[in-house]
Amino acid sequence: MRVLVAWCPDWSVTAGMFELAETGEAQHPASQPAAVLANNIVEVCNGAARAEGVRRGQRRRDAQSRCPELVLLPANPERDVRYFEPVLATVEDLRPGVAPIRPGLLAVSAPGRYFGGEPHAAALLSQHLVDAGVWDCRFGVADDLFTAEQAARQAPVQDCVVVSPGASAAFIQALPVRVLADTVDGGAEGRELADLLRRLGLPTLGDFARLSRAEVSNRFGAFGLSVWQRAQGGAPTRLGSREPPPELACEIGFEPPLESAEAVCFSVRTTAERFVAGLAERQLVAVAVRIEAEADGVVMSARTWLHPRCFTSRDLIDRVHWQLQAGMASSGLRSRRDAGAVSAPVERVRFLPETVEPASAHAEGLWGGGADEQVTRGVARVQAMIGFDAVRTPVLQGGRSVADRQSTVAWGERPVGLRPLDRPWPGRIPGPAPSRVFAVPPAAEVVDEAGRSVTVTERGAVTGEPWRYRIDAAADVAARRWTPVASWAGPWPVDDAWWVSEGGAGRSARFQVVGVDGRAWLLVWRATGWEAEAGYD
Amino acid sequence: MSAQPLEAVATVADLQRRIESLQGGPTRLTVPVHPVLEGLVQLRTGTSYAVDSATLALGLAAGASRAGEWVGFAGWGDFGAEAADQWGIDLRRTVLVPDPGDLWLEVTAALVDVLKVVVLKPTGQVDAKSASILDARLRARSSVLVVWGEWPRVEARLSAEQAVWSGVGRGRGRLDQRGLRVAVTRGTRRSARDLVLP
Structure with missing residues (x-):
């Protein structure tokens, strides 16, 4: 089977530029130097950037110092795949059985004489791809996938290199070993092997192919062996072609x-x-x-x-x-007829x-209702109504204050960065947890018998016995009235986060206060005043 | 020897109940309640219940969650997750909509479609018409609505009266256990019972 490979060089950059143009942020001509960076390291750059001296693996500041007008694009593999999908569809329209190899590279079984020969087929594909906006595409045709990919890499822009049947081995063996640096599944392993072969004095793949199979297997492992087989020419080609999407309408x-x-x-x-x-x-x-x-x-x-x-x-x-x-x-006035x-x-x-x-x-369970899937779908409807973030899943985590001990994540997301629950967390309040935990603690007032505000000294002693309290909670009229204290417990002093100046930092002391109406509150005293952290309603 | 047939009989009765509930349509199935509230109130699908305290709302939702159903809380911005966990509510099967805004009625209706027990804390007034639309939805979808607040027509109204906390003195101890008198009002009938909450 003859294989045709279409290669769009530096696809990440092309996809990134497409995205920029689509979001309308900036219009850059395709000749503008651009690079895709991951972790501030250049991952891919286009030809214009290479001409300015930008290289893969460079740090961002080095790349920018060589080429100040470099367009920096964040790495985003999903984006690369997304923008490659129309390319696949374009090729699929002309020749079904497209095998996407990775974003920027696809293979398809070469269409013999249908388009009037392989170079003609490649020219037709190239014309359609350029119409779709992908001007930098190159084609290679050979007996196997590896050779075809190498042929495509040799081809000039929008052109095709055809390796005639049976000539694969000769074509491959003339290539220098550095082509291994970016082969089908090379990556870091391929780069390492290319470097090693060069240092061993094997400048071309032909030299490598002349080693014996046992030697290669011993010295270079499984990856080396697979490269050696390809360098022999005639490595088996298995294309994982995808089926065209079915017509459902x-x-x-x-x-x-x-x-x-x-x-x-x-x-x-x-x-x-x-x-x-x-x-x-x-x-x-x-x-x-x-x-x-x-x-x-x-x-x-x-x-x-x-x-x-x-x-x-x-x-x-x-x-x-x-x-x-x-x-x-x-239809109100229309006759029935x-x-x-x-x-x-x-x-x-x-x-x-x-x-x-x-x-x-959507299948019904034996006992009715496929619960979880239905819930997922129903909640998705709620999310569509009021927003993705508005539907939450409560989770527990470790912490000292009751507000710290719980958190919520948006529905469908995985909680990350939670504090572990299994630590002792000294200073936390044991016993039954409050059923209401205020996100923004309302202000409160606690006074002693003489009407003076109760405070806590530096040694952790209360200045007076709590006698009456009120909580300035919105929409809770009963709590806003002065309520006599039936019983109270505390203080439990905490000196938390004294190294930051603002927020809930500094000395504080917690109290549990039960009013004569039977309602219990978790109040906290701070130097700035009293707050109600939670309620045991 | 004697325990095994008894167990089998119980299993058969349970299965028969489930078959009956499947045959009888989605309305009026019983929903399990937390053991503490057992005998005080029996939740039935397609009806709504009103409570006046957060603890009772959690308690009513806890039974279904312990039985493996999904529960939801709408309009409850200060939800105490740890308290819910202590009641036995499985937080992984809990949907929380802390602030549904003006759309709280629509959100509740959508949650009722898929969840077994929905606890609603209304953020505004509700008129009898919207409430009856929601009730119709409840009946069609076989779920239970627990309203923490006012609601035009409810099957039963649970109110917490006379909470007595143990374990706390004047300046010593800590909150440990709560004894609560819960009054249940069904129409004009009223009954009350003292409970010790977990």
């Missing part, structure tokens, strides 16, 4: 066009069933479907319908009915799946 035409919604609904039944069955064959269900109705060759009614669970064929027919009826003028008539004869109805989900997520 269904449509039906009516000849002659139908005039009443009932007739349309009756006629779309088999199409709706075919649509649902087509999805079910791939273990999918649709949760959002777009229904289009055509009249006189134009789409006269199109609407996306959402379903709380998933569409069955019956649901689809109902939606068609509603949609065609809703297209009418207001033409209640079902549509404004123009419908000649085509189309079902397009907008959102599909795996059927297993």
Whole structure:
């Protein structure tokens, strides 16, 4: 099998520039030097930057000192993949069976004589890719993947290098070992091997190929052996080609066009069933479907319908009915006779799946309800209503104050950076936890019998017995009234974070106070005044 | 020898109950309650309950969570996660919407769709019509609404009266255990019971 490889050099930079152009932040010509940095180290740079002396592995300040107008792009592998997807689709349109190897590199079985020979096929692909905005693409055709990739790397911009059948070994063996530095799966290992071979006095892959298999296996390990096999030429090629996305949309035409919604609904039944069955064959269900109705060759009614669970064929027919009826003028004064008539004869109805989900997520459990998946979906609806951050999952963590001992993470995210729970945390309040923990502690007042504010001395003694208290909590009228203290416990002094000047730092002391109404509070005294940290409601 | 048949009978009864509940449609299933509240109130799906204290709200949600169901808390900005954990609520199966804003009714309706017990702390007034729409939703979705605050029509209203804390004196000890008299009002009927909360 002949393999055609398309290579877009420095794809990370290209994708980053695409993203910049898309967000509209800045328009940079493709000739602008640019580099992708990870951890302040240059990972990839484009040709213009290389011409200025920027190299892979350089520090950011070195790169910028050599080329001050360098556009710096953050590394983002997802972005590279995302922007490579249209390229794959473009090639797939011309030649199915595309195998994405990594962002910027794809392989496809070479289309023999269909486009009039391999160079012509490459030229056609190149034309389509340039139309799609990817001007730097190179092609290589050979008997195996490794040779084809090396051929593509030899090719000039938008051109193709064809290694004729059987000539792979000769082509490969003429190459210098440094091509190993960025092969299909080389990376750091490839760079190391290239460096080692150069120092051993083996400048070309041909020299390496002349070593015996046992020697290579002993000295260079599994990776060396795989390179050696490729350098022999004729390493087996296995392309993990992807299948073109299946066509899931269904449509039906009516000849002659139908005039009443009932007739349309009756006629779309088999199409709706075919649509649902087509999805079910791939273990999918649709949760959002777009229904289009055509009249006189134009789409006269199109609407996306959402379903709380998933569409069955019956649901689809109902939606068609509603949609065609809703297209009418207001029905209040219309006679019963033409209640079902549509404004123009419908000649085509189309079902397009907008959102599909795996059927297993919607299957009913034996005892009813596939709980967790449904919850996930329901909560996603709430998130769509009030925002991603507004739905939280409470988590526990270690800490001294009650507010420190809990935290929340946005729904669907994993908690990170939590303090461990299994430490002793001296100074924490044991016993039952308060059911209300205030995020912003409301101010409070605690006075002794004579009406003086109670404070705590430096030695941790209270200046008077708490007699009455009130808490300035919004929306809690009862707590704002002065309440006599029934019993109290404390003080538990804490000298926390004395090294920072602001916030909740410095000396404080906690009290548990029970009012005569039976409500208990966790109050904290600070040099700035009293606060209510939590309530045992 | 005698324990095993008894156990089997209990299992069979449990399974029969579940089959019945599946056959009888989603309304009016019983939802387990926390052992402390056992006998005081029996939660049924499709109905709403009002409470006037955070502890009782946690207690009503705890039973379902201990039984492996999902629970949610809406409008409860000062949620005490540790207290919930001590009640036996599994925080991994807990959805918290601390501040639903003006959309609290819609958010509650969406949560009722998927969760077994939803505790709502209304941030505004609710009229009888919206409440009845939510009630209809509850019945259709077989879940329980616990309202911490006022609600137009509820199955039962639980209020905490006469809390007595033990373990704390005047300047010594610490809060240890709470004895609580809980009054349950169903329509005009009223009963009360003293509980010792965990």
